[in-house]
Amino acid sequence: MANRLPRRALLGATAAGLLPAPAVIGQTKSPYAGTTIRGAAFALPFHTYLRNYFPEFEEKTGIKIVFDVQAFPVYNQRMDLELSTKGSTYDVCNVTFIYTSRWIGAGWMTDLDQFTTDANATPPDWDPADFVSGAQLPMRDGKGHTYGYTIEAGAMIMAAARGDLIEKAGLKMPTTMDEFIAVCDATHNKEGVAAYTADKLHHWNWMPYLMGHGGTVIKDPPRNITPALDNDVTAMSAQWYADLMTKYGVPGLLSYTDDQAMQSQLAGRANIRTQSLTWMLPLFKAADSTVKNTVRYAMMPSGPKGLFPGVNSHAFGIPAGSRKKGAAWEFIKWALSKEMLQRIVNEHGYPSIARRSVIDSPVFKQALMLNGQDVAGLFLQTLEHGAKGGYMKYRTIPVFPQVGDKINRAIEAVATKQLDARSAMKQAQSQAIEDIKKAGFDVDPA
Numbered sequence: 180m181a182n183r184l185p186r187r188a189l190l191g192a193t194a195a196g197l198l199p200a201p202a203v204i205g206q207t208k209s210p211y212a213g214t215t216i217r218g219a220a221f222a223l224p225f226h227t228y229l230r231n232y233f234p235e236f237e238e239k240t241g242i243k244i245v246f247d248v249q250a251f252p253v254y255n256q257r258m259d260l261e262l263s264t265k266g267s268t269y270d271v272c273n274v275t276f277i278y279t280s281r282w283i284g285a286g287w288m289t290d291l292d293q294f295t296t297d298a299n300a301t302p303p304d305w306d307p308a309d310f311v312s313g314a315q316l317p318m319r320d321g322k323g324h325t326y327g328y329t330i331e332a333g334a335m336i337m338a339a340a341r342g343d344l345i346e347k348a349g350l351k352m353p354t355t356m357d358e359f360i361a362v363c364d365a366t367h368n369k370e371g372v373a374a375y376t377a378d379k380l381h382h383w384n385w386m387p388y389l390m391g392h393g394g395t396v397i398k399d400p401p402r403n404i405t406p407a408l409d410n411d412v413t414a415m416s417a418q419w420y421a422d423l424m425t426k427y428g429v430p431g432l433l434s435y436t437d438d439q440a441m442q443s444q445l446a447g448r449a450n451i452r453t454q455s456l457t458w459m460l461p462l463f464k465a466a467d468s469t470v471k472n473t474v475r476y477a478m479m480p481s482g483p484k485g486l487f488p489g490v491n492s493h494a495f496g497i498p499a500g501s502r503k504k505g506a507a508w509e510f511i512k513w514a515l516s517k518e519m520l521q522r523i524v525n526e527h528g529y530p531s532i533a534r535r536s537v538i539d540s541p542v543f544k545q546a547l548m549l550n551g552q553d554v555a556g557l558f559l560q561t562l563e564h565g566a567k568g569g570y571m572k573y574r575t576i577p578v579f580p581q582v583g584d585k586i587n588r589a590i591e592a593v594a595t596k597q598l599d600a601r602s603a604m605k606q607a608q609s610q611a612i613e614d615i616k617k618a619g620f621d622v623d624p625a
Contacts, residue, residue: 211506212241219247220273221254262287265500270507274327274496279317281577288326289497313565314492314533327494329533333455334561335489340444342475352477359480363427373429376449378437381590382583391482392416397573405622409608414600421594463549490565581614
């Protein structure tokens with residue numbers, strides 16, 4: 180899922196600027212002084228914040244940065260074409276999570292190990308190992324080489340806007356899917372609050388429950404990208420999720436955007452949502468939140484087959500066609516230094532940092548100590564869990580956008596009773612395979 184943050188969330192997340200920072204980090208001119216580099220990315224809060232410091236980078240290094248920001252689909256389409264032709268237009272780019280397999284696997288990105296292992300290019304205290312492994316895993320190839328460093332780490336957690344309703348029912352934040360349903364049963368429509376809310380991006384929201392039931396999306400990514408949707412386990416899980424939405428959801432949920440889902444919690448009309456941390460912070464921090472005093476946070480609930488919270492990341496990398504790789508690395512090294520990331524936390528309350536040293540810092544912990552809960556700890560625990568077992572690999576195969584689209588349609592068909600779950604998943608499987616073959620990839624024979 181792209182972390183495209185609604186405006187109210189962006190405003191709400193800036194409330195934790197707690198400590199001052201020095202005006203400029205370092206003053207040593209780079210050997211690339213006088214060079215102009217060009218970067219590109221899709222819109223993220225991180226880029227908005229980082230732009231404020233570009234003059235400092237130019238003063239520090241003598242390198243000028245021109246940075247293009249585009250809408251998510253536009254950026255990915257244009258960058259995919261640029262990278263595939265080994266173009267030299269851009270020197271730094273946003274390595275998009277769902278394209279990591281395609282862009283890195285095809286050799287379109289630069290191996291950054293050449294810089295991090297060179298003491299003349301990167302001082303030891305820059306510390307590549309400081310980036311949390313769960314966020315970095317998609318940025319590595321099969322040999323363990325690194326092609327990007329994380330700028331945004333998405334970690335799916337649970338938030339109950341009206342946690343007090345759960346407590347009044349004599350229950351606690353659910354830790355399993357069975358407990359989740361029990362909480363929904365006990366609290367739905369109490370004080371006019373629906374038990375559950377979500378947006379319509381089902382191929383992100385449903386996946387932890389699918390895997391928790393023992394299902395999977397793709398057979399063995401990236402080696403075998405055949406979809407695995409046409410089976411009894413997937414159908415059962417699809418029905419379970421459709422029932423969660425239709426039985427306990429806020430009215431109109433099936434058409435909700437992420438902003439509408441957030442607003443339903445902010446206004447106290449809906450209770451539980453599972454989503455990336457960035458979308459959960461406004462419940463406590465946003466000025467228009469009516470649930471600041473009642474919001475509770477927890478890990479995603481586990482299923483019979485385990486815990487599978489969604490984890491994703493976006494990174495800065497250097498296109499293989501860049502002719503200014505050294506200067507581009509100077510920019511990445513500066514932008515993702517411990518000092519700069521700490522400043523962005525201090526001054527903007529940015530929550531999606533991937534450096535462990537910053538996550539463990541007193542400022543970060545203080546900013547994410549919400550109603551007495553260590554949400555920073557939940558964030559780190561989720562990121563680290565995402566590195567185990569490689570269960571998020573399905574999301575980085577080149578054809579996942581096509582598969583994801585079919586999943587969205589299938590879940591909607593089940594929830595609206597247009598199709599039974601088994602038929603909907605069978606149809607999604609068939610349509611996804613057709614799209615994968617059209618894209619030129621092989622799948623298992625039927």
